[in-house]
Amino acid sequence: MFEEMIIDENNVGFIPSLGISFQMNDTAKKIIELIKEGKNKEDIVKILSDEFDVSWQDVYIDVEDFFQKLKVYGLIK
Amino acid sequence: MSKKYEKPVIIKVDFTMASKYGSPLKTQKVRSEIDDVNVRDLVEKFGSPLFVYSQRAIENKYNEFKEAFTSRYPDTQFWWSYKTNYLDAICKVFHKLGSKAEVVSEFEYEKARTLGIEGKDIIFNGPYKPKDALKKAVEEGAKIHIDHWYEINDLEEIAKELGKEIPVAIRCNMNTGVYPQWSRFGFNIDNGEAMDAIKRIFEGKKLILTGLHSHIGTFMLSAAAYGAEVRKLIELKNMIEENFGYEIEYIDIGGGFASKNRLKGVYQSPEVIVPSADEYAEAITNAIFEFNKGKLPKLYLETGRALIDEAGYLLTSVWAGKRMPDGKKSYIVDAGVNLLYTAFWYNFDIALDKRYEGLNEPSMINGPLCMNIDVISENIMLPPLNRGSVLSIWPVGAYNVTQSMQFIRYRPRIVLIDKDSNPHLIKEADDLDYVREKEILPEYLK
Amino acid sequence: MDKIKLFFKPYVSILFLRDFKAGFVLFLLSFLLPSVGLLGIVAIISTIAFAEIAGVREHYLKYGFYLYNSLLVGMGVGYFFDVSLLSVILTSILAVLTFLISFGLNRMFINFALPILSFPFAIVSMLFYLASLKYNSLVTNILHRVPLFDMNLPFSAFFKSMGTIFFLPYNIAGLIISLIILFYSRILFFLAVIGFIAGVWVHSFFIPFNASLNSFYNFNFILISMALGGIFLIPNIRSYVIAIIAVILSVILIDAFVVFFNLYLLPVYTLPFNMITTLFILLASIGYKYFNYFIKGTPEKSLEYYLSNIFRFGGKDIKINLPFSGKWSVYQAFDDEWTHKGEYKYAYDFVIKINNKTHQNEGTLLEDYYAFGEPVLAPISGYVVAMRDDLEDNFIGNVDRINNWGNYIIIKSLDGTFYVEISHLMKNSITVKVGDYVQMGQIIGKCGNSGYSPEPHIHIQVQFSPVLGSKTVPFKFMDYIKGNKLYYYSLPKKDEEIEATIVDKTIRIRFNFILDDSFIYEIYENNEKIDEIKFSVKMNEKGEFYFTDGENRLYFYLSEKMFYFYEYDGGKSYLKEIFKLSPRIPLINKNIVYKDILPVNIIKGFEKYLIEFLLSFNYNLFNKPIEYEKKPLEIVSKFGKVTFSFYEKGFKTIEFKNKKLILRNEK
Known part of the structure; x- marks a missing residue:
């Protein structure tokens, strides 16, 4: 689904075939772009942790939480 | 280095999400200070969870109600209802403001006495008054409000033992047009039971009727109900003075005024449905002027909730967050229904300690207890919170402390912020010794 | 007693005053010409008798004008004819006729809110004069009309004109009448004088001065000036000017009437006065700011009432x-x-x-x-x-x-x-x-x-x-509190914090006096009891309530949020002191400070006579606010203190200077 998703400058992600939109923030947008690039959860955690200089244990919880949300929305399995 | 880290947030946009107050995804309710004291500082100094009372708020409310009543009816006296909050410091604040005491048990009576309140400044209510406590109260000059026929007999025996007549009041109940009617306390006026009780008192020749009391309910949203209550009490007073020659010195209309708490199941906001002090005062004093014959009685009020509820806050810290299978975010905080018994009836106002980055998402707030009912807020829009975020829950000043349970976790500290914004510790947290203090381990189990 | 007052009131009504004692003096004065005095009495008695027969006692008791018109008619007959059975019968008939015409004219005039003044007298006198032309048996007294006594005085033209109002064109009569007017109202006296002067002076433009000075009809100038400048309009410079203008206009009117009526040998009497005054009143009643809607006993009293209304009670503001x-x-x-x-x-x-x-x-x-x-x-x-x-x-x-x-x-x-x-x-x-x-x-x-x-x-x-x-x-706000000050009839400024007042009905009940409530006070001077006094609550014919100690009257009113005194009739008394100590009592349960203004006749001593007169020239002389402080059960000011009790009606104690009145509890 992410291939389809178009994210505009207000961080709203739109999936044309389903006609649904998602409001997200910068970090979420970044993670989705990383997913599109084929990165997995552990990779994403490391990248974020390095970029923002935050401990990977803390980031792990957030990314895990984010993936749960994506599952709820049916965007990933 | 680079930009500040923000937790990732994604929310499906739903155009049917309507709200009275602007965008639900962005509006955050922030309360970073109570009486100019930062909530994080309070938690840092005194621990979490933490009950916080604002003396300024207490005094403002008390003065508001006092003004509303005394400007219309100068001879009004407030009697602080101990069961609403019997912390020594809080009671002292009210007594210093001029309020007397209203108690409903021998324990509360003793507590008031230890605070230095004299018997004559205590109203003793309640259906259960053990005889020796009753006798002591009578000896010390307390105002006894009789609840049932057995109590009349008890008092007459005491009168005989002490060799003197006892001034008393009777509690009445009546139909005030609202549901539920608290009909199991006192004597019913509508079916004549109250009149019978007075006749019994008169014939007993040992008790002198000096007052009439009623307490029609709690969290009353109708000022008119009080008008009806006062009317029936005053009409009863007129009849008594005419038929028995007693001079009814006072009418005690009890308490029950509502606070700006949000009742579960009620859609409208408290500003819309909760009557103001003036509305209650207007209904009550108008009824007195309209129906009273003879000398105007003193007006006693046992207001509790309305005076203290909005002055009390509970600070609680977020410990962890979870994502529920349905997508809702669940936060675990360190205060639960063990401390907020009234959470079963009210949707508290919950505020953040500062503005958070990110969009709100549907969340719920759960307490620390390992019990499924431990839910403080079922459904609330919150931004992503960290461990350590401090939430302030309001209004919790009434009943929560007195009804809190020593269950699973120790009861927390309680702080009172004075009018100069200095926080004072008024109750220490429970500890193991305190909990075990009254336990006795039988020999054979040692 | 009231019946006797009724008898003397018409005499003083002619001068627009009300005190029957002055009426008595005028009654005695009328005997300066015995026929005038006697036939005057006859006229009054006949009218009263007829009114009793016709059963309209209430009406003539309330409205003095029925009687003064008859009185004037009677005196008029007595001026021209000796007392005889014939003239007595004639007077009686004319008096009754005057009464009927007064009644009828009033019914018409009242639709225009106009007073009938002395129109009935003027009309009847004319009718009589016409009729008398045929009555040969009536002999005029013109040859031997002589006052019982008289004296020479300077300003004799003025005094004679004054006296003419009562058909007594003699110096002594005019002097006594002038003194009566001066005693009761300086404003009326002032108006009488300037009216006379203005009329005579303008008249002298057209006719020789001496003729103008001694014209028989100059008394019209006096009456017009007094009526417009002091009675029907609120006294002030503008009203005085209007009065003088009216006088000047009447100059022409008088001469015209004189010429016209002389053709038929009819007397002009007060017709010019009646016409001019009525025309002006008609005009003023429509829009003149100082039209007097509440005519009191004297112009001074009317003025004080008017100024009280404006300065103490916010006037006509919404x-x-x-x-x-x-x-x-x-x-x-x-x-x-x-x-x-x-x-x-x-x-x-x-x-x-x-x-x-x-x-x-x-x-x-x-x-x-x-x-x-x-x-x-x-x-x-x-x-x-x-x-x-x-x-x-x-x-x-x-x-x-x-x-x-x-x-x-x-x-x-x-x-x-x-x-x-x-x-x-x-x-x-x-x-x-x-x-x-x-x-x-x-x-x-x-x-x-x-x-x-x-x-x-x-x-x-x-x-x-x-x-x-x-x-x-x-509009204005009735009252509000700012800080601890209570402001009446004013507007707060932007950003000011104000508080609304709430009625304390428990105080209001205790000031809800009813007819015949009475209060007995023990009077202490320097802590020694010297006397006792009783105040009772009574009501006058207009339904106004007042306290009285038997002689003096202190008028009060209970409004939604205020109990106040608004008028005082009488001399020095304890009631007057109560007015000073608490001219108004806000019925609110708060400690506040407020201002009120006392009418001149309450606070000043002898100088009040001068000030009341000067008041008509400068209304601000009235505006002297005094500060009062209300505490829970008392009101304190520079004059002293009054206290009230929580359960009993009225004032509990009244203290001023070295005196203290304490309410005696009736068991």
Whole structure:
């Protein structure tokens, strides 16, 4: 689904075939772009942790939480 | 280095999400200070969870109600209802403001006495008054409000033992047009039971009727109900003075005024449905002027909730967050229904300690207890919170402390912020010794 | 006793005064010419007798003019004819005729709010004169008409004219009448003099001075001047000028009448006075600002009453109460920068501020605003004529420009002369509906944020039409408290924090005096009991209540929020002191300081005679406020102190100088 998703400058992600939109923030947008690039959860955690200089244990919880949300929305399995 | 880290947030946009107050995804309710004291500082100094009372708020409310009543009816006296909050410091604040005491048990009576309140400044209510406590109260000059026929007999025996007549009041109940009617306390006026009780008192020749009391309910949203209550009490007073020659010195209309708490199941906001002090005062004093014959009685009020509820806050810290299978975010905080018994009836106002980055998402707030009912807020829009975020829950000043349970976790500290914004510790947290203090381990189990 | 007063009142009514004692003096004076005196009495007695027979006693008791017209007729007959059986019968007949004409004329004039003055007398006298031409058996006394005594005086022309009013054109008569007028009212005397001078002087432009000075009809100038300058108009410079103008106009009128009537040998009498005065009164009653609607015993009293009304009770301004309770701040006042401009400039906006902010927390939510949800009270008693409360309360940051008044209510005043409109109320919060009666102070809704409202506030304005959006008109607030000061009939300024007053009905009950309530006080001087005195509550014919100690009268009134004294009749007494000690009592349970003004006749001693006269030239002489302090059960001022009890009616103690009155409890 992410291939389809178009994210505009207000961080709203739109999936044309389903006609649904998602409001997200910068970090979420970044993670989705990383997913599109084929990165997995552990990779994403490391990248974020390095970029923002935050401990990977803390980031792990957030990314895990984010993936749960994506599952709820049916965007990933 | 680079930009500040923000937790990732994604929310499906739903155009049917309507709200009275602007965008639900962005509006955050922030309360970073109570009486100019930062909530994080309070938690840092005194621990979490933490009950916080604002003396300024207490005094403002008390003065508001006092003004509303005394400007219309100068001879009004407030009697602080101990069961609403019997912390020594809080009671002292009210007594210093001029309020007397209203108690409903021998324990509360003793507590008031230890605070230095004299018997004559205590109203003793309640259906259960053990005889020796009753006798002591009578000896010390307390105002006894009789609840049932057995109590009349008890008092007459005491009168005989002490060799003197006892001034008393009777509690009445009546139909005030609202549901539920608290009909199991006192004597019913509508079916004549109250009149019978007075006749019994008169014939007993040992008790002198000096007052009439009623307490029609709690969290009353109708000022008119009080008008009806006062009317029936005053009409009863007129009849008594005419038929028995007693001079009814006072009418005690009890308490029950509502606070700006949000009742579960009620859609409208408290500003819309909760009557103001003036509305209650207007209904009550108008009824007195309209129906009273003879000398105007003193007006006693046992207001509790309305005076203290909005002055009390509970600070609680977020410990962890979870994502529920349905997508809702669940936060675990360190205060639960063990401390907020009234959470079963009210949707508290919950505020953040500062503005958070990110969009709100549907969340719920759960307490620390390992019990499924431990839910403080079922459904609330919150931004992503960290461990350590401090939430302030309001209004919790009434009943929560007195009804809190020593269950699973120790009861927390309680702080009172004075009018100069200095926080004072008024109750220490429970500890193991305190909990075990009254336990006795039988020999054979040692 | 009253019957006797009735007898002498007509004499003094001719001079527009009321004290029967002066009437008695004039009665005696009338015997200067015995026939005038006697036939005067005959006229009065005949009229009273007829009125009794006709059964209209009540009417002639209330309205003195029935009798003074008859009296004038009688005196007029006596001036020209000796006393004889014939002249007595004639007088009786004429008196009754005068009475009927007075009655009839009054029924007509009253539709125009005009007094009949002495028209009946003038008409009847003319009729009589015409008839008498045929009565040969009536012999005039013109040859031997001589007063019992007289004297020479300077200004004799003036005195003779004065006397002519009573058919006694003699120096001594004019002197006594002048002294009576001077004694009761300096203003009337002043008017009599300037009227005479102005009339004579202008007349002398057209005829030789001596003829002008000694003209028989100069008394008309005196009467016109007194009537217009002091009685029917409130005395002030403008009224005096109008009076003089009227006098000048009458100069021509008199000469015209004299010439015309002389053709038929008819007397002119007071016809010029009646005509001119009536014309002027007709004009003034329509729009003259100083038209006297409440004619009192003397011009001084009328003036004090008028000034009391303006300086003590806010005059004719529209007055409304604050529509809230507790402390609120003024957000916008009259003619203010945002929305109170042009046709909508007479309006007030109120908010609640705590620590100088109108909201707590960040002010992003409606419930953060202290004013939101607060009860709104009816500012006047009246009827609801329009309302709407279905509009949403806008969230902060949003305003409704289409329905810019928001949820509103319009209330019509009890007397129907104005409407009060309140805006921006909370949705579904209005507790009354169109047609309902509301009592001032009753809760009618809650402060909301509907309409064009950037934040929750109460908007209030007064208009002359019941239509929403009508032009606003100026008004004043009946009372409000700022700090610890109570202000009456004024307007607070922008950003001031004021508090509304609430009626303490328990005090009000104790000032609700009824007829025949009486209070006995023990009087102590320097702590020794010297006397006792009793005050009773009585009511006069007009339904006005007063305290009396038997001689003096202290008039009081109990309004919604105030008990006050407004008039005092009499001399030095304890009642007068009570007026000084508590001219008004605010019926509110708060410690406050307020100002009131005492009428000149209350506070001044002998100099009051001069000041009352000068008052007509400068109204500000009246405006001398005195400060009073109200504490829970007492009122304190520089004059002393009064206290009231919690359970009994009236005043408990009255203290001033070294005296103290204590209410004696009746068991």
